[in-house]
Each structure stands twice: as C-alpha cells, then as structure tokens.
Amino acid sequence: MSLRQSGTIPADRAGEVLDAVVVGAHGGAGTSTLAALLPAAWDMGSIQPLLELDRAPMRAKGRPVVLAVRNTAMAAKHATAAIGALRAWDERVSALAIVSDGGPESRDATARFALLEGRVGGTVRVPHVRAFRLVEDPAEVDLPGRARQALDELRRLAGGG
Numbered sequence: 049m050s051l052r053q054s055g056t057i058p059a060d061r062a063g064e065v066l067d068a069v070v071v072g073a074h075g076g077a078g079t080s081t082l083a084a085l086l087p088a089a090w091d092m093g094s095i096q097p098l099l100e101l102d103r104a105p106m107r108a109k110g111r112p113v114v115l116a117v118r119n120t121a122m123a124a125k126h127a128t129a130a131i132g133a134l135r136a137w138d139e140r141v142s143a144l145a146i147v148s149d150g151g152p153e154s155r156d157a158t159a160r161f162a163l164l165e166g167r168v169g170g171t172v173r174v175p176h177v178r179a180f181r182l183v184e185d186p187a188e189v190d191l192p193g194r195a196r197q198a199l200d201e202l203r204r205l206a207g208g209g
Contacts, residue, residue, distance in 0.1 A: 065089050068112040068142070068206040072096070073130040074123060077116040078147035078174070081186045085199055086206070088114065096126060099133050106134075112142035112206040115168070119146050119153040124160035131167050142169040143205035145198075148176040170205040174198045 064087060071092035072079035083091035092106055113134065117127040131141055146153075146161060153161075153173075165171050175198065179189045191199070 066203060066206050066208040068114055068208065069106070069108045070114045070116060071106060073115055073117040074126040077118055077123065078145070079116045081180060082114065082116050082145055082147070082174070082202070084186045086114070086203060087187070088206070095130055095133070099129055106139070107137070108139050113139055114143045114145055114202060114206055115141045116145045116147055119148050119157055119173070121154055121156040121160060124157045124164070127164060128160065131164060135167070140169070141167070142207070143202050144168045144171045145174050145202055146171065147174045150176040150178070170201070172198050172201045172205070
C-alpha cells in the first residue's frame with residue numbers, strides 16, 4: 049500500500065500537520081477521524097484487506113505510525129495481527145489509538161490491549177464523542193477535555209509535541 053495524502057487541511061491548521069501515518073487495524077476504526085483531528089498528513093484507511101492477502105501492509109518511510117482500533121475484543125485481535133505484520137516489515141507503531149465506540153471496553157479487550165503495550169510506543173484511549181456523528185468534518189467539533197488530552201498524547205507519541 050502506498051501512502052496517500054490526507055484530505056485538504058484548512059489553511060489556518062497547515063502549520064499543525066504531523067508528518068505521521070494514521071492506519072486502521074480494521075474498517076471503521078476511526079482512522080479518518082483521527083487523521084483529521086491530529087491533523088496527520090497521511091490517512092491510510094484500513095490495512096486489514098492487505099493482511100488477508102498476506103501482502104505488505106504499508107511503508108511509512110520512516111514516519112511515525114498511529115494505529116487506530118476500536119475498543120472491542122475482536123478489534124484487539126485485529127490490532128495484534130496488524131502490529132505483527134507491520135513489525136515483520138520493519139515498521140514500528142508509535143501509538144496505538146484505542147477509539148471508543150460508545151460502549152464499555154470488555155475485560156477481554158482490555159487484557160488483549162495490555163499485552164500489546166510493550167510492542168508499541170504508547171497506548172492512548174480516545175473517548176467516544178457523540179458529536180462526530182452529527183458533522184461532516186470532525187475538526188468542527190468542540191472537543192471535550194478528555195478527547196483533547198487523548199489527541200495531545202497521540203501528537204506527542206507521533207513526534208509532534
């Protein structure tokens with residue numbers, strides 16, 4: 049998978065753009081939302097289809113990688129596979145972004161994510177923000193404090209703060 053540039057970044061945020069890659073361990077992980085909010089220069093979408101084809105998931109070309117995943121046990125399984133594949137191709141995950149889908153994280157998911165902590169630069173839980181469902185551009189949302197803190201931590205792990 050080759051890198052593809054994120055969507056248009058507003059002029060007033062151009063100086064904030066991280067030269068980082070945001071990739072999803074599975075579809076619906078929140079990859080595009082995170083790429084818009086960080087904002088990150090590279091939105092890769094989901095790498096799951098490439099993993100199923102046993103192909104190189106992507107090349108970050110030295111850029112920090114933020115792996116997005118939902119907060120479910122199945123998503124944790126996909127994250128494990130994605131991290132393993134990326135490591136096999138000499139890519140390092142700088143941050144594992146565990147994005148809440150609004151429901152509680154199960155004990156099984158929490159345990160699986162805990163096992164991944166030593167294989168990534170850091171783990172950040174991104175809280176559910178209902179307002180994202182009501183807008184086309186997530187950057188328009190006035191984020192709650194916990195969501196702002198999570199994004200700040202992701203930026204720090206990706207080398208932008």
